[in-house]
Amino acid sequence: MEVKIDDPILIQRYIAGDERALEALINRHNQRISSFIYSKVNDRGITEDIFQDTFIKVIRTLKRGTYNEEGKFLPWVMRIAHNLIIDHFRKNRRMPMYTGGDSFNIFSVMGDEKLNIESQLIKDQIDCDLTALIEELPVDQREVLMMRIYKDMSFKEISENTGVSINTALGRMRYALINLRKIINENNIVLTN
Amino acid sequence: MEKIYNKKQENSKIVKAKPETVSFLLNYSKSLKITKVKGMTFESNMN
Numbered sequence: 001m002e003v004k005i006d007d008p009i010l011i012q013r014y015i016a017g018d019e020r021a022l023e024a025l026i027n028r029h030n031q032r033i034s035s036f037i038y039s040k041v042n043d044r045g046i047t048e049d050i051f052q053d054t055f056i057k058v059i060r061t062l063k064r065g066t067y068n069e070e071g072k073f074l075p076w077v078m079r080i081a082h083n084l085i086i087d088h089f090r091k092n093r094r095m096p097m098y099t100g101g102d103s104f105n106i107f108s109v110m111g112d113e114k115l116n117i118e119s120q121l122i123k124d125q126i127d128c129d130l131t132a133l134i135e136e137l138p139v140d141q142r143e144v145l146m147m148r149i150y151k152d153m154s155f156k157e158i159s160e161n162t163g164v165s166i167n168t169a170l171g172r173m174r175y176a177l178i179n180l181r182k183i184i185n186e187n188n189i190v191l192t193n
Numbered sequence: 194m195e196k197i198y199n200k201k202q203e204n205s206k207i208v209k210a211k212p213e214t215v216s217f218l219l220n221y222s223k224s225l226k227i228t229k230v231k232g233m234t235f236e237s238n239m240n
Contacts, residue, residue, distance in 0.1 A: 022218075022222050030210050031209050034210050035207065052214050
């Protein structure tokens with residue numbers, strides 16, 4: 001027959017150096033404390049974390065010899081757990097964390113602007129191919145296209161820089177694009193992302 | 194976005210800390226040493 005030793009005696013034994021007394025205390029109150037935490041946070045992982053932090057506080061207080069609530073071990077531990085639960089919710093209000101469940105994942109409706117590695121590789125390859133194609137254009141057309149696309153200049157600025165009218169610059173741009181398409185079609189080049 | 198009502202419920206409400214957590218706490222307790230010198234308390238963790 002197993003003899004049940006009361007909490008105050010286990011605490012005394014633990015303070016005196018008997019580590020098994022702590023094991024008995026944890027095992028005795030594990031379910032009640034865990035269920036209490038879980039009823040507030042509704043997450044098993046967070047329950048484990050708070051349970052652990054609670055007992056770290058208990059251990060430190062008992063070892064420091066500052067525990068003085070004789071006969072009220074469980075309510076004392078519950079109060080520590082309660083305070084840690086409040087800390088948890090305070091911290092989460094400052095830094096809300098959204099996690100997805102089985103039916104909903106936050107990352108399915110939001111994402112970053114960056115391309116993934118594969119798309120970035122494809123884009124780099126297209127940029128490289130396009131640069132080679134642009135080199136095939138006549139100089140005047142290439143000049144206008146480079147200024148418009150790569151330097152983001154307006155046709156007014158292009159005309160001022162190249163010494164031709166805006167209409168001529170527009171015409172050169174148009175022919176540059178037509179010629180690029182023609183080179184791409186003639187050589188069966190595929191540029192897609 | 195519409196509210197999602199089909200939130201997954203945990204099957205069991207009986208919750209217990211895992212044996213790993215209990216084991217961690219017991220090891221933490223064994224490794225923690227508190228020393229008091231002239232009214233000052235020092236904590237050391239002999240891991």
